[in-house]
Amino acid sequence: MTETADKTSDSPSSSSKPAGSGKTSSSNDGPSTALVTEQGQTTIADAVVSKIAGIAAREVSGVHALGGGAARAVGALRDRLPGGGGTSQSQGVSVEVGERQAAVDIQLVAEYGVSIVDLAAGIRRNVISSVERMTGLEVSEVNVAVLDVYLASDDDDQEEEEPRVQ
DSSP states (O other), X not given: OHHHHHHHTTSTTSOOOOTTOOOOOHHHHHHHHHHXXXXXXXOOOHHHHHXXXXXXXXXXXXXXXXXXXXXXXXXXXXXXXXXXXXXOTTTTEEEEEOSSEEEEEEEEEEETTSOHHXXXXXXXXXXXXXXXXXXXXXXXXXEEEEEEEEOHHHHHHHHHHHHHHO
């Protein structure tokens, strides 16, 4: 039985990918083979993929902020502390990274008036493009959760309260 499997793997339509590597389509060959070579293996930390995805999502017009209310509140506190390091680029982004694939979940606040369907499609395009180009990982999915809609009047309310605190 193994002899017939070996004979079929010599056909030109089969790839020379390691066993258990999943699909044999040509779109899978590019990103995945660059990370595992005869000279060694490259691993990419979850934090790296999360940061790339966060930056790519923020680049899309119509994204006001990433993360839910609690994450944004913690980020605002961190911004105000001396040496706080500024806003985390991976705030509102969670990822699962394997040897060849990554899955991305993004939570965000959308600008009012923007088509959420178009916004999610743009985020998916930009995140997939950026992560695959920079890491060589295949992005299996990008889940977008819109948690809130930003209104310009939300900032006006905060500005009125700010002088009272000083």
